Amino acid sequence: LWNSLNIIEDSIKNIREQVGQDEVLLALSGGVDSSVVAMLLHRAIGQQLTCVFVDNGLLRLHEGEQVMAMFAQHLGIKVIRVDAEQRFLGVLQGVSDPEQKRKIIGNLFIQVFEEEAKRLDTEGHQRGAGFRWLAQGTIYPDVIESAGSKTGKAHVIKSHHNVGGLPEKMHLKLVEPLRELFKDEVRKLGLELGLPLEMVYRHPFPGPGLGVRILGEVKKEYADILRLADAIFIEELRKQGWYDKTSQAFAVFLPVRSVGVMGDARKYEYVVSLRAVETIDFMTARWAHLPYALLETLSNRIINEVSGISRVCYDVSSKPPATIEWE
Numbered sequence: 001l002w003n004s005l006n007i008i009e010d011s012i013k014n015i016r017e018q019v020g021q022d023e024v025l026l027a028l029s030g031g032v033d034s035s036v037v038a039m040l041l042h043r044a045i046g047q048q049l050t051c052v053f054v055d056n057g058l059l060r061l062h063e064g065e066q067v068m069a070m071f072a073q074h075l076g077i078k079v080i081r082v083d084a085e086q087r088f089l090g091v092l093q094g095v096s097d098p099e100q101k102r103k104i105i106g107n108l109f110i111q112v113f114e115e116e117a118k119r120l121d122t123e124g125h126q127r128g129a130g131f132r133w134l135a136q137g138t139i140y141p142d143v144i145e146s147a148g149s150k151t152g153k154a155h156v157i158k159s160h161h162n163v164g165g166l167p168e169k170m171h172l173k174l175v176e177p178l179r180e181l182f183k184d185e186v187r188k189l190g191l192e193l194g195l196p197l198e199m200v201y202r203h204p205f206p207g208p209g210l211g212v213r214i215l216g217e218v219k220k221e222y223a224d225i226l227r228l229a230d231a232i233f234i235e236e237l238r239k240q241g242w243y244d245k246t247s248q249a250f251a252v253f254l255p256v257r258s259v260g261v262m263g264d265a266r267k268y269e270y271v272v273s274l275r276a277v278e279t280i281d282f283m284t285a286r287w288a289h290l291p292y293a294l295l296e297t298l299s300n301r302i303i304n305e306v307s308g309i310s311r312v313c314y315d316v317s318s319k320p321p322a323t324i325e326w327e
């Protein structure tokens with residue numbers, strides 16, 4: 001019988017056999033796949049697992065704190081948070097081309113992760129240990145995808161996810177406990193392992209994060225504004241029962257100013273567009289037909305509560321021809 005419980009037992013046994021007493025490193029993003037790998041490995045080998053969570057400054061509101069609260073405080077998993085916001089914003093300065101931004105963010109992610117891995121490894125050696133394994137949240141569709149010769153964005157997505165030449169450079173072997181599983185099986189495993197429902201069924205979030213949801217040049221001011229608007233959007237979707245009816249929903253920051261009035265004062269501030277889609281495979285998507293009353297609440301709340309925004313738009317473009325992300 002092939003159910004979550006015996007998949008878990010099986011993987012734990014396999015992981016223990018595979019890594020023995022060795023130490024294992026994992027890049028934890030807080031997404032479903034890497035979170036489930038963290039849970040599995042923690043069950044299997046406890047403190048032999050070290051997770052590195054890179055905060056690139058392009059995450060959603062309180063995301064870094066939530067990941068740490070959940071994995072480090074609540075579950076007692078060893079997680080190192082690397083605060084790299086300044087570095088990411090630094091290298092993104094003056095860059096406005098979307099693919100360029102993706103490359104820069106992906107490369108710096110690998111660099112930051114590698115530096116941290118080497119630092120931790122050196123510390124480990126002083127205790128007579130050090131990493132032998134790199135764990136990855138590769139799932140079955142990733143295996144198929146990299147076997148084919150994909151080009152374009154799919155390729156970029158993959159290159160962001162795997163951590164470059166680290167396995168060879170540090171002589172690390174790969175441990176990939178989800179390699180044979182589909183996404184829905186990974187989610188079930190996550191639930192069985194005790195991850196909260198909201199986390200297991202969270203909408204996907206792209207590797208480059210808010211970096212591709214701030215159109216053109218990325219600035220901290222824009223990211224801060226966008227985080228607040230996005231949080232209100234998601235909060236209302238959840239409250240009004242629309243989160244699970246949509247496949248992905250987020251706010252996009254438009255760096256153009258628009259005039260408005262607030263009380264007696266004239267405002268001349270930025271615009272956000274809300275995007276919500278329904279899709280099965282993310283290859284095609286229909287814009288979600290959110291109720292007008294919900295859109296009205298969203299617009300009122302965002303304009304009143306987020307300083308810096310004077311106008312809210314709703315994106316009614318389907319894919320194709322539009323992509324889900326704006327960049």
Ligand code: XMP
Pocket residue numbers: 102153156157160204205206207208248282319322323324325326327
């Ligand atoms: P598009 O915009 O191509 O998005 O219609 C399809 C799905 O892919 C996600 N996406 C990305 N994920 N790195 C990622 O990890 C990326 O560079 C990237 N670009 C798009 C997008 O959020 C949607 O779920």
